[in-house]
Amino acid sequence: MRGRSHDEGARRKRAARAALASMAAAAISAAGVAPVRAEPTATPLRARLEFIRGPGAEDCPDEQLLRAETARAMGGVDPYDSEAPFTMTASIERRRGKLAASMFLRDGDGHGRWFDGFSAYDDCKVLVTAMALSIAVLLDDAAELAAPPGVPVKPASPPAPPEGPCSPDRPCPPQPAHAPPPPPGTAPPVRAPPRSSALPRIPAGRFSWVAGLGAVTGLGMTPGVAGGPALSFGARWPAWSVTLEVRGLASLSGNVEAVGMSVSTLTTDVVFCLDRRSLFACGLAELGILHAAPNVPLNATSRLNLHSGFGARAGIEWPLSENLSARAHADVVHPVAGAAILRHPGAPEPERPVWRAPALAVALGIGLQARF
Structure with missing residues (x-):
């Protein structure tokens, strides 16, 4: 007891x-x-x-x-x-x-x-x-x-037992008692x-592949505001990443100088990012094609314009699980070779474009990124 x-x-x-x-x-x-x-x-x-x-x-x-x-x-x-x-x-x-x-x-x-x-x-x-x-x-x-x-435990050294046989005046040293069993329950x-x-040490430079899916809206890439999906694939290290992103955007505006026209653009971006906790900052290089098709018979035909530019990106990341996160970002791109829409693309004399890409294009994006 x-x-x-x-x-x-x-x-x-x-x-x-x-x-x-x-x-x-x-x-x-x-x-x-x-x-x-x-x-x-x-x-x-x-x-x-x-x-x-x-x-x-x-x-x-x-x-x-x-x-x-x-x-x-x-x-x-x-x-x-x-x-x-x-x-x-x-x-x-x-x-x-x-x-x-x-x-x-x-x-x-x-x-x-x-x-x-x-x-x-x-x-x-x-x-x-x-x-x-x-x-x-x-x-x-x-x-x-x-x-x-x-x-074995090293207890403090007990005093030496008395020499000789045990007697009432010289008692024997107490015998060690067995440890009591653990209480029930x-x-x-x-x-x-x-x-x-045991779990090994995780290397500091852990590498992973990443893939993303999101939606982008932009201004300055087509006449008026444009929107569409974005896909990305790349590689990520603890402090930086590189991804290849493809975006397909369609203009939400149906008229260009009172002419009904469908305008869309397909762009490819190579994005290099520095990642710091939940924030990231990136530089990007962009190459794209602008496609303009009039809705009424004109002298103009469908127009393909190659354009390219360099820009910057800043964003924030919210971890949803160990391998999935939500991301939001903002882009600013300056065109090196800008696209333009002409009313008469094949005219012998140069004419004023009905639309030309501005000096800066901005875009906002949101989506999910998975690591594997």
């Missing part, structure tokens, strides 16, 4: 310490307050450190900051040891626009002993500091966690994947 009370008290103490660590670390990640330097710990729990920077966290500090902040929170004691029986796996990755941190402690047989996690928006350094505080609170008292199976410990199947 006394052993059961001791176990229940230890479990309550561990739960209180875990809650304190989680709340304190979450407060640090939200407010960016550095932890107070603790007093040196005499015998902290030693653990082997595995630090993983996942997708979207490639620019976060490396494990040296986590090691330094953990030692700082423990008063200068470094609890990490590559030969330790325990393993602490700490990871950071971006999920739905936020940086998510998780810490998992397992013993030499892969049994899970402790888990914690929280998130922050952008300040990865503050998040690593919060992780260090949570780990330091856990490792501060080695007695809170049982030693891994098969690893206690859940078995969580089993983590063995070390051989």
Whole structure:
């Protein structure tokens, strides 16, 4: 009965310490307050450190900051040891626009002993500091966690038993008692994947193919406002991307100088972008064909005009899932060779165009992009 009370008290103490660590670390990640330097710990729990920077966290500090902040929170004691029986796996990755941190402690047989996690928006350094505080609170008292199976604990040396046979004046040393069985209803410990199947480090330069589908509306590419679909395909790295985009736009205006005319354009854009979190800025090169067909019999015939230009793009991206995001952008393009519509394309004498591409064309687009 006394052993059961001791176990229940230890479990309550561990739960209180875990809650304190989680709340304190979450407060640090939200407010960016550095932890107070603790007093040196005499015998902290030693653990082997595995630090993983996942997708979207490639620019976060490396494990040296986590090691330094953990030692700082423990008063200068470094609890990490590559030969330790325990393993602490700490990871950071971006999920739905936020940086998510998780810490998992397992013993030499892969049994899970402790888990914690929280998130922050952008300040990865503050998040690593919060992780260090949570780990330091856990490792501060080695007695809170049982030693891994098969690893002996080094208790304090007991006094030497008296020599000679046992007698009323010279009692024998007490025999070690067997550990009491776990109380009924206690859940078995969580089993983590063995070390051989632990997740590898994700390389900082993760490459992926991208494909997009969207809608574009523009002004200056045809007479009046034009609209239509856009398709894209390309490659993306963590910090930049290159895509090939094809757009087919039709003019919403039916008249050009009182002449009914159907005008459409097909353009191909090569787009180079720099990606920074949810924002991106791009340069683009454009090549297109303008097609104008009058609706009434005139001397004019269907007209094909090649045009080209250079421009810039700026936009924003909203992650919808790990591999799908919504994007919106605005383009400004200056034509190097502009298109024009003539009333009499085959006339021997040059004539004034009924429409000519302006010095700047603008476009707005929205769509979805998938990574695979």
